[in-house]
Amino acid sequence: MGKLAGKKVVILGERDGVPGPAIEACLKSSGADVVFSVTECFV
Numbered sequence: 405m406g407k408l409a410g411k412k413v414v415i416l417g418e419r420d421g422v423p424g425p426a427i428e429a430c431l432k433s434s435g436a437d438v439v440f441s442v443t444e445c446f447v
Contacts, residue, residue, distance in 0.1 A: 406434030408431060409435030410436075410437065411436050411437065412436075412437045412439050413431055413436045413437065413438055413439065414439060414441075415427045415431065415438060415441040415442070416442060417441070417444070418445075418446055419443055419444065419445040420445070423443040424441040424442050424443040425441065425443070427441070
């Protein structure tokens with residue numbers, strides 16, 4: 405298990421960078437509990 409196992413996380417992805425679902429997949433594989441995930445456009 406990773407350092408984030410059992411921790412609740414909020415993910416803010418970026419449209420032109422790393423999208424939320426990609427970050428979510430990585431964090432879920434480390435055992436984190438994703439409570440909110442979104443991809444936004446920061447202009």
